[in-house]
Amino acid sequence: MIACKQVAKALANHRYYELPWWRRIPMFIHIKLCVMCGEYHSQVVDMQKGMKNYLEHEEAGDVEPAFHLSDEARKRMQKALRDSE
Numbered sequence: 001m002i003a004c005k006q007v008a009k010a011l012a013n014h015r016y017y018e019l020p021w022w023r024r025i026p027m028f029i030h031i032k033l034c035v036m037c038g039e040y041h042s043q044v045v046d047m048q049k050g051m052k053n054y055l056e057h058e059e060a061g062d063v064e065p066a067f068h069l070s071d072e073a074r075k076r077m078q079k080a081l082r083d084s085e
């Protein structure tokens with residue numbers, strides 16, 4: 001069993017999905033079982049996965065289907081993106 005500190009360090013320095021499987025699996029088990037940091041780190045991992053998912057869709061140019069946006073919501077988002085540039 002790896003320590004909470006090791007999980008925290010690995011997640012701070014790397015994206016969960018970029019780690020090799022032999023590092024992800026012990027982390028995954030720890031996050032599932034640990035009462036100390038499990039809940040917190042599962043949120044971190046979910047966030048990183050969500051980010052990856054978004055970036056992949058963005059690169060592929062099909063962000064919209066991933067989010068199932070209505071026309072209006074999409075326009076608002078596009079406007080927000082333009083405004084922030």
Ligand SMILES: [Zn+2]
Pocket residue numbers: 003004005007030034035036037038
């Ligand atoms: Zn822990």
